[in-house]
Amino acid sequence: MVASPTDGGLSQRLFDALIADYPDHRPGTRPVHAVGIGAVGYFVPSDVAPRFTVAEHFQMERVNVTVRFSNGSGSPVESDAAIDVRGMATKFHLPSGDSTDLVMSSLPVFFSRNPQDFLDLAKAGEPKPVKPQPRWSRLTDMLLLREPRPPADPSSPNSGTAGVIAYANCHPFARPAIIAALTQPAPTSYARATYHAIHTFKFTDPDGNVRYCRFAWEPVAGVRPETRSGLPKDYLHTELRQRLMRGPARFVLRAVVGGQGDALDNPTKGWDTTRLRVVMGELVLTQLAPDAGAAVEPLSFNPTRVVPGFDISNDKVLVARGAAYAYSCRQRGGTGC
Amino acid sequence: MVTTQPSKWVQFLQSKLTQPGEWLLVQYWKHRAPVTTPTWVWKTAPGDNLQQCMNLVMPLADKTDVGRARAAKAVAANVDEIFTGLNNVGTVHFARFDLIGGNLCMFSVYDGDLENYLRDFISVFGSVFDALMELVEAPPPTPCGLHPEAFIDWIIAHDAFQITGDVPSLFPDEGNIANLPRDVVLLLEQHPNVQLGRYSGYPGKSAAQIRLATGIDW
Amino acid sequence: MTVEPVPDLADIQGNILRGYKKDHVRHLVLTITDPQAARRWLLDATSGETAGTPQVTTEKSYSEKPPTCLNVGLTHAGLETLGVAAKHLRTFPHEFVDGMASRALKLGDTGPSDPRHWKAEWQDPSKVHVVVSVHADSPGQREKAGKEVLDAGDGAAFDKTAQLDGDAFPGGQVHFGYRDNIAQPHFAGIRDPIDRPDRQPLVEVGAVLLGHQTPVEDVRWEVPQPKRLGFNGSFNAFRVLEQQVGEFEDFLSQSAALIKDNGMANMVLPPDVEKTWDPPTSRFEAMRELVAAKILGRWRTGVPLALSPYSPTPVCLGKLNDFDYANDTDGLCCPVGSHIRRCNPRSSRIVQRNTNHSRRIVRRGMPYGPPHDPDHPDDGKERGLLGVFICASLIAQFEAIQYDWMNLGLQDPRITGTNDAVVGNNEPEFSSFTMPVGSSSIELRGFSRFVHTVGGAYLFLPSIRALKYLGSLHP
Known part of the structure; x- marks a missing residue:
């Protein structure tokens, strides 16, 4: 069940705003996370998971999954080595034929408190001609006790980065996510990054008690950022293929249970590291999706596609994403929208 | 072996030339764009009260090996006082004494409020602190049992500053994110000892809850 | 533990060791507008001349129960305004110096109870200097005594920020319907006729009075300096608690x-x-x-x-x-x-x-506001407790x-x-x-x-000698 699409055109505005950030967007593809790769496997819930939620996929011995890893950019040009957010969308295939999704990214928190923030940021991030760096920038940065600015990418004369930084200067709530997005290096492998669900969800336990939780997939192999340069543009795809030929890639699903004072409906705010942390199960990816991902690329993943016992919170961004993802899926002629 | 590293002498000269420059820059920016952080950033949320960290760094008055041995002896001589006291305080996950450089350090993880924790210490092993205070630089008045407030203030002043949240949220008034690295420099200038982060293998549980769950009686 | 001598009851403000058991209270939240007049009033109110200014009530046993009792609490800002030297102000405990609002996270005053949402009279802690509490047998007596305080120095001494009245319910109930004020510490060496057996150890007076043996073995709270200002003083966490x-x-x-x-x-x-x-x-x-x-x-x-x-x-x-x-x-x-x-x-x-x-x-x-009427649950009236929590630390x-x-x-x-x-x-x-x-x-x-x-505010309840000291300061 995904959120209702009757949202007064908000989904369309969110969709259009993202398209505007990527002038080379190709119709029929995702507006962001355009380049991805599919994998399949199964999820094994932990022994304690049923104590926290009655959601179907945590009661079974194992449940089949389809996963799509992606780069955050909406550009159809693959550029695996770029500083960018990575995505990991997971679909749990339930015995009934229905499914439920977990949509995560490598950002620990989000940029926006609500859809309007998101539209403002997307507007700020529209590509503009890059101003050349002042000649003495290295020296002035040193004297200002700042970190040296990264060199501009000569291949793209336009960039939205300056606009995004200007937005962050005026909007303190957006800073943690923006700084992470602008500095997060590519991983050595899609299977060596942690992915966060960002939003708060509600678990209902067998006694009917509700707990507020945030989730992350943690790679069993550990997190490893890429430090080498000159890697091929599609090295993450190649690496995943080779990795899965050697053996499965595993992730642990970790739930953090919120406590008093935690932001339940504001994804820009992180939670303290002292919160109760529960292992909900382990994901085992065994192979790439068949037919070069022919079924995965059009497939809809939606963060609000949940099942009883695992509900969405009042997070306005989450609710808006639910509708916008469904709208976007229909726009690009996707499947399972 | 071919090496691109400059020789030791070059490295030495570089450090002497660049470090005074950095020191001057820090002094300049400290006055030009001072950072203000709450001196007592002790909580991020009202419910965040378990497994707090105390990182007490106490410079020894005598930093020679003789002075350090005296500190080691003072700790060793009070093992019963310390263990019994910590057991009675009941809220301590871990506590340890370390000698690091010329400092006697006490690092611990405890539940609840720092000031309550320290006061419980004074009451159950104040004599140990009195003995240790004879060995440190600029000690508070002793016995700590008759000067508990001064003692607690002294301890808080020697407890490492803790960065509990993300760096941007430490400086909400900073208008330019490019200045955040400088803000961190100026923050560190104020606090020689800083706790940068913490991890717990079993977060969200008190020491007594762990004891109860592991069947060793709380 | 050695048994200490009983403190001089005539030097201690009333209502600390023993309650007044009066049905009406008025807390006057005051800003000192003329420190000289305020000091004068403190001297008058501790002069022992009962004919003039109403006197600060002490713990001394009385033969005839007075119709009104009066007590004085001072904030850190109040002590400063009266002219206490900075070097002495620094000897007060830091939670008192910082004030109640600054301790909000620790006290659980978050969300709707965040000091930013407190009532107007508490919004600027630098203006809350004195809380004078008048306990009386009748509202008329309360009114009269309260007015006399406000008239101090021909009305120049204080500016009234708020006047908070509390009135006991019949049967000692408070707003949630519970009978309150049953358990209080029994102090060693102090006889209170309403003390009930409680199977608890007697409490050292140092639990509420500075300068005495505390209930924590080997620990004494520091007495703020000079000693005549701090000794026999106490602290009051005064809280307005809406129910x-x-x-x-x-x-x-x-x-x-x-x-x-x-x-x-x-x-x-x-x-x-x-x-x-x-x-x-x-x-x-x-x-x-x-x-x-x-x-x-x-x-x-x-x-x-x-x-x-x-x-x-x-x-x-x-x-x-x-x-x-x-x-x-x-x-x-x-x-x-x-x-x-x-x-x-x-x-x-x-x-x-x-x-x-x-x-x-x-x-x-003491409760304030009208009792809740189940037939008119949404009467829009505020009610709660004027909380007075007294301790030495x-x-x-x-x-x-x-x-x-x-x-x-x-x-x-x-x-x-x-x-x-x-x-x-x-x-x-x-x-x-x-x-x-x-x-x-x-x-x-x-x-x-x-x-x-x-x-709310953290208040210092000085001894009588300390009130006289404050009244005679020449800053």
């Missing part, structure tokens, strides 16, 4: 309905026991009363669960405080998470084994109870992570209360905060 009576009563009804349908209902309250109550009542009403009792630890009649787990009917009034939890380690009679067991664990086993008796405080609260007693025990529940691993259901800083998303039943329990969840902090 949501309608929400509280709704919670009782919802919980009663939930428990009535629970398989364990007959274990918490034996069938038909409510027919033996005086007066007899319905099963549902009895369940409501039971919930009220379980979260507080006493029935609303004041009868403790520890003595009477199934009936609120008083047996013997003298026994209202004569209990401990020795035979109730699991809280089957009085839940470990109940209000009175959190605030004073008596001899119960607690995690901090050395603190059972070291955080005792004196409470002199705010941080070691009042704040420690508030932070570790009332909220958080650190004293027992079975309640850690939960807040006091009656007065705690609860949010429906996280609140829970455990009512142990047999080897199991019934959980109440999803309740909100019933008591909101809407103002």
